[in-house]
Amino acid sequence: MKSVSHIFGGEAKVKIMRLFIFNPETIYDTNTVSERSQENRTLVARELRKLGQSGLIRKKSKGWALNPSYPYIKALEHFFIDASPITEKEIVKKLSRAGTIKLVLISGVFLHDTEARVDLLVVGDHLKRGLLVHAIGSIEAVLGREIRYASFETADFQYRLGLYDKLVRDILDFNHKKIVNKLAV
Numbered sequence: 001m002k003s004v005s006h007i008f009g010g011e012a013k014v015k016i017m018r019l020f021i022f023n024p025e026t027i028y029d030t031n032t033v034s035e036r037s038q039e040n041r042t043l044v045a046r047e048l049r050k051l052g053q054s055g056l057i058r059k060k061s062k063g064w065a066l067n068p069s070y071p072y073i074k075a076l077e078h079f080f081i082d083a084s085p086i087t088e089k090e091i092v093k094k095l096s097r098a099g100t101i102k103l104v105l106i107s108g109v110f111l112h113d114t115e116a117r118v119d120l121l122v123v124g125d126h127l128k129r130g131l132l133v134h135a136i137g138s139i140e141a142v143l144g145r146e147i148r149y150a151s152f153e154t155a156d157f158q159y160r161l162g163l164y165d166k167l168v169r170d171i172l173d174f175n176h177k178k179i180v181n182k183l184a185v
Contacts, residue, residue, distance in 0.1 A: 029064075122152075
């Protein structure tokens, strides 16, 4: 995302723009934008004012919202979809802190598939829920949108796979990409 952030004037601005563009109906206050983008509140307040002056977002009574009449929304949306802000290697690095990762599948938002049930599947041993949620949150901050994910301990995943569990089958039978596969799935 470094080259994109240089074009737009900083990583924080890109995260904030992505947040509003991919959540067009949502009104955010400064604290929520700071939390969701994982950026300093003072920096966020400055970037919100700049984006407001540009016309991309506008002030509402309870915060800021995307300006639906901004003429370049669709162009920015397509650009941000194609300019992936996070690499597969970075995803794996963030998730690996949560436990011993055996399988990571990406789909949905990562592969431009709006019909997918999940965007990320994580299978591993000794997964620590809090660390996994934190890792997912940091990925969401970069993407600017919430991601749908499922996580399983290895034994549970293999059991569900053997039973032809609907969620597991839906993930494996449709468009996905394995970025870690130590289970030979």
